[in-house]
Amino acid sequence: MNMHSLILRTAGHFLLPLLLLFSVFLLLRGHDEPGGGFIGGLVAAAAIVLYLFSMDIQSARKVLRVDPRDVLGTGMVLAVISAIPGVFRGQPFFTAQWWEFTAPLFGEIKLSTVLIFDIGVYLVVIGSVLTIMLTLAEAEE
Amino acid sequence: MLYAILSTFLVAAIAPTVHRVTGRSSGWVLGLLPAALFVYFLSFLPAVSSGESIVLVWPWLPGLDIQLSFLVDGLSLLFALLISGIGFFIVTYAGRYLEGHRDLGRFYVIILAFMGSMLGLVLADNLVAMFVFWELTSITSYLLIGYNHENADARKYALQGLFVTVGGGLALLAGIIMLAMAGGSWELSEILNNGDVVREHALYLPLLLLILLGAFTKSAQVPFHFWLPRAMAAPTPVSAYLHSATMVKAGVYLMARLNPSLGGTDIWFTTLALFGAVTMFTGVFLAFRSTGVKKVLAYSTVMALGTLTMLIGIGTETALMAAMAFLLAHSLYKGALFMVAGILDHEAGAKDFLQTGGLRSALPVTAAFAILAALSLGGVIPLFGFVAKELMLEAVLEAPSLGGILALLAVLTAILGVAVAAIVGIRPWFGARVETPKTPHHDAPVAMLAGPAVLASLGLIFGLGPGLADQGLVNAAAASVQGAPVDGYLSLWHGINWPLAISAFSLVAGGVLYWRWEQARRALAWVDRAAEYGPEKGYFKMMDGLVWISEWQTRVLQNGYLRYYVIVIVVMTAGLVGFTAQLFGVGVGSLNLERLEVHEMAILAILVASMLYAVLTRSRLGGVAALGSLGFTVALVYVLYSAADVGITQVLVETLTVILLVLVLFRLPGFLNLSSTALRIRDAGIALVMGGMITLLILSTLDARLFPSISQYFIDESVPSGYGRNIVNVVLVDFRALDTLGEIFVLALAAIGVYAMIRFRAEDRR
Numbered sequence: 058m059n060m061h062s063l064i065l066r067t068a069g070h071f072l073l074p075l076l077l078l079f080s081v082f083l084l085l086r087g088h089d090e091p092g093g094g095f096i097g098g099l100v101a102a103a104a105i106v107l108y109l110f111s112m113d114i115q116s117a118r119k120v121l122r123v124d125p126r127d128v129l130g131t132g133m134v135l136a137v138i139s140a141i142p143g144v145f146r147g148q149p150f151f152t153a154q155w156w157e158f159t160a161p162l163f164g165e166i167k168l169s170t171v172l173i174f175d176i177g178v179y180l181v182v183i184g185s186v187l188t189i190m191l192t193l194a195e196a197e198e
Numbered sequence: 199m200l201y202a203i204l205s206t207f208l209v210a211a212i213a214p215t216v217h218r219v220t221g222r223s224s225g226w227v228l229g230l231l232p233a234a235l236f237v238y239f240l241s242f243l244p245a246v247s248s249g250e251s252i253v254l255v256w257p258w259l260p261g262l263d264i265q266l267s268f269l270v271d272g273l274s275l276l277f278a279l280l281i282s283g284i285g286f287f288i289v290t291y292a293g294r295y296l297e298g299h300r301d302l303g304r305f306y307v308i309i310l311a312f313m314g315s316m317l318g319l320v321l322a323d324n325l326v327a328m329f330v331f332w333e334l335t336s337i338t339s340y341l342l343i344g345y346n347h348e349n350a351d352a353r354k355y356a357l358q359g360l361f362v363t364v365g366g367g368l369a370l371l372a373g374i375i376m377l378a379m380a381g382g383s384w385e386l387s388e389i390l391n392n393g394d395v396v397r398e399h400a401l402y403l404p405l406l407l408l409i410l411l412g413a414f415t416k417s418a419q420v421p422f423h424f425w426l427p428r429a430m431a432a433p434t435p436v437s438a439y440l441h442s443a444t445m446v447k448a449g450v451y452l453m454a455r456l457n458p459s460l461g462g463t464d465i466w467f468t469t470l471a472l473f474g475a476v477t478m479f480t481g482v483f484l485a486f487r488s489t490g491v492k493k494v495l496a497y498s499t500v501m502a503l504g505t506l507t508m509l510i511g512i513g514t515e516t517a518l519m520a521a522m523a524f525l526l527a528h529s530l531y532k533g534a535l536f537m538v539a540g541i542l543d544h545e546a547g548a549k550d551f552l553q554t555g556g557l558r559s560a561l562p563v564t565a566a567f568a569i570l571a572a573l574s575l576g577g578v579i580p581l582f583g584f585v586a587k588e589l590m591l592e593a594v595l596e597a598p599s600l601g602g603i604l605a606l607l608a609v610l611t612a613i614l615g616v617a618v619a620a621i622v623g624i625r626p627w628f629g630a631r632v633e634t635p636k637t638p639h640h641d642a643p644v645a646m647l648a649g650p651a652v653l654a655s656l657g658l659i660f661g662l663g664p665g666l667a668d669q670g671l672v673n674a675a676a677a678s679v680q681g682a683p684v685d686g687y688l689s690l691w692h693g694i695n696w697p698l699a700i701s702a703f704s705l706v707a708g709g710v711l712y713w714r715w716e717q718a719r720r721a722l723a724w725v726d727r728a729a730e731y732g733p734e735k736g737y738f739k740m741m742d743g744l745v746w747i748s749e750w751q752t753r754v755l756q757n758g759y760l761r762y763y764v765i766v767i768v769v770m771t772a773g774l775v776g777f778t779a780q781l782f783g784v785g786v787g788s789l790n791l792e793r794l795e796v797h798e799m800a801i802l803a804i805l806v807a808s809m810l811y812a813v814l815t816r817s818r819l820g821g822v823a824a825l826g827s828l829g830f831t832v833a834l835v836y837v838l839y840s841a842a843d844v845g846i847t848q849v850l851v852e853t854l855t856v857i858l859l860v861l862v863l864f865r866l867p868g869f870l871n872l873s874s875t876a877l878r879i880r881d882a883g884i885a886l887v888m889g890g891m892i893t894l895l896i897l898s899t900l901d902a903r904l905f906p907s908i909s910q911y912f913i914d915e916s917v918p919s920g921y922g923r924n925i926v927n928v929v930l931v932d933f934r935a936l937d938t939l940g941e942i943f944v945l946a947l948a949a950i951g952v953y954a955m956i957r958f959r960a961e962d963r964r
Contacts, residue, residue, distance in 0.1 A: 088923075091843045100850060103850060153935075171922075185945045193956065
């Protein structure tokens with residue numbers, strides 16, 4: 058799997074944090090500008106896959122720290138949980154709930170169950186892509 | 199109410215942790231939940247017993263008329279109290295009975311989830327919600343019956359219970375959809391007031407039969423009775439819970455619940471009364487023949503379920519009163535007796551009545567309450583079982599038709615019932631001391647005695663003061679089954695009449711039968727051989743058939759060749775889409791190529807070129823690259839037409855797909871030309887059909903408008919109700935969040951599938 062390319066390896070080192078940061082950026086801006094959980098998740102997954110190609114599976118797993126299947130499960134749980142709060146306010150299942158407040162330094166902040174759902178999608182996408190990729194890459198060896 | 203039911207599932211989720219922290223006393227700690235629920239349900243009692251029914255509504259999917267609504271009336275409250283009350287004793291009992299079992303934590307999870315499902319089932323007002331809870335009880339009871347999952351029998355019979363009840367569940371689903379159509383509402387509280395409309399409706403007969411199929415399988419009516427005794431593979435607390443007040447009574451609950459809208463017709467009367475009476479007799483007959491402690495109790499449960507079905511079928515006011523009183527009496531004594539069976543097993547190691555005898559002095563307290571409960575089972579004065587039985591006999595004697603056969607079966611059942619009660623109440627406790635597998639050194643612990651003691655004593659209290667049960671709830675419950683107030687009442691002494699005479703006669707005759715039990719069993723040995731041709735045989739035959747069909751269709755449709763899968767999918771899709779288009783008369787719009795810009799033509803050219811290359815190339819990597827280029831060009835098209843999000847997604851997915859294909863390519867054997875020219879022509883033909891179909895479909899959307907477009911709604915509403923300017927994202931995560939949830943579920947399943955497939959193959963090779 059290792060491509061033995063010095064350029065790729067060096068680039069992978071620097072690109073990984075940048076791409077991950079970018080994926081979070083995409084995730085958070087998604088509601089107003091192009092982006093969102095799905096796209097962000099794909100970018101993050103692509104970042105890890107790039108790392109996987111430039112290094113090897115062990116280091117990819119190490120940089121990931123958690124099993125991608127756990128990421129997948131956490132994402133699913135978050136997505137399902139985000140559907141519930143509406144019910145407690147006497148609204149239909151999955152009705153979005155919004156909380157707005159102003160915090161020093163950040164200005165106006167909008168939090169919502171939609172964001173939780175989007176983070177869930179983000180994690181599920183990362184988890185699924187990496188589960189598939191890592192499994193395939195491991196089967197290789 | 200919502201919180202009450204949710205709380206069971208939430209506590210179920212943390213139960214293993216609670217168990218770990220509290221250790222030996224986990225049963226008492228977790229028992230607090232059902233106890234609290236019991237008190238909560240009690241708070242409805244004053245309103246309900248004065249004839250009110252309360253409807254509580256939470257909207258769920260308003261677009262589909264599905265809401266989470268609960269109906270609290272006499273019937274549902276009676277069930278809810280039994281479920282939570284007996285649930286308390288079961289949880290505390292199990293804490294001691296299964297003490298030290300390594301899966302006790304898991305047991306709490308399932309039993310609490312089961313309790314929640316059962317409560318949801320009896321309290322739900324919306325048919326869809328009720329059905330969801332109905333299926334949940336099937337699934338959780340499957341897990342409970344198969345609790346000892348290392349035992350092959352437990353697994354097999356858990357699966358049997360699941361197949362029978364879920365099979366019935368499918369029929370029920372169809373039935374309740376028809377019921378909602380006929381009754382004009384998904385809410386039970388409305389359907390029940392629409393009885394005349396439902397009974398006159400053209401769908402009445404099919405919907406009745408489907409619903410009854412669901413109820414009969416769940417409540418183990420003949421010929422589906424075989425799964426219930428088999429489910430005794432479960433640990434005893436499970437049997438005590440599932441077969442006293444819950445699971446198997448769900449079918450009875452359903453019939454009682456729907457009586458106001460479905461009952462009162464000839465077919466309702468005949469079906470329920472006949473099936474019920476036959477089940478009643480079959481159950482008690484088989485109970486009399488059995489010797490296993492739990493088996494006798496299981497078959498006598500079958501008898502009780504049959505009795506209840508028959509009484510609901512008869513449907514007179516007396517019958518409904520009798521049904522509700524019998525339901526209460528049976529839940530009390532059967533819960534107690536199953537727990538006693540567990541004590542016999544736990545303390546003396548005895549699982550069969552033949553292994554027991556003379557245990558009175560070793561287990562004095564257990565014996566006392568067991569005898570009390572058995573007296574109620576036998577319907578001996580002054581226990582509550584007697585009150586219920588008298589009323590049952592009275593109802594049968596008053597039955598509008600079929601009187602002779604019902605009365606005959608009822609009298610035989612009463613006689614055998616007394617004999618069965620004697621087996622349970624005399625055999626283990628009196629007579630010469632029989633050496634049991636374990637010698638009991640002390641009586642059962644408090645946690646295990648509390649249930650039998652309280653339940654059996656209630657049987658005596660309600661018997662001496664039937665007014666308590668009557669004014670409390672039985673009247674209100676019977677009123678909700680009848681759909682009108684009832685003015686009957688329960689009493690211990692009805693004067694000297696036929697039912698009393700039958701009772702007295704059955705006591706004597708049952709006593710004689712018990713005295714001659716050994717001989718009677720020997721004389722009835724032929725039944726074993728006959729049973730081999732019984733309904734269970736049919737079940738196994740059906741299961742074999744099911745396996746055969748799935749093997750056959752796997753061989754034909756899923757033979758492992760990807761190309762056949764693709765062909766099947768593509769041909770089916772094209773065929774169905776084409777057929778639908780034909781059906782709705784979708785026209786094909788005309789394509790206007792005049793305003794095509796130069797850069798658009800360039801993109802089109804790249805698209806066509808990549809496509810041709812992908813089809814014609816002999817290099818696999820070249821094919822993958824060509825497909826990638828195709829995908830990126832499509833992304834370009836999206837960007838051109840200002841669908842930025844879709845464009846970005848397309849680019850990313852395309853990138854990952856290429857990487858994925860490259861990873862897979864490594865694993866494939868060399869490129870070989872295996873398909874003949876004829877085959878390739880066929881494949882090309884199929885591809886052209888699919889492509890042509892999609893092209894026509896897209897062309898048709900140019901000017902066909904079957905429905906008004908919803909885009910404008912999303913554009914208008916995105917900022918005011920979704921608080922987002924990116925419409926695509928707002929649609930994905932807010933307006934259409936349920937669809938997205940479904941999609942990520944599919945994604946997750948696909949990932950797990952790939953993982954399992956590759957991992958297990960790798961392990962196989964090793």
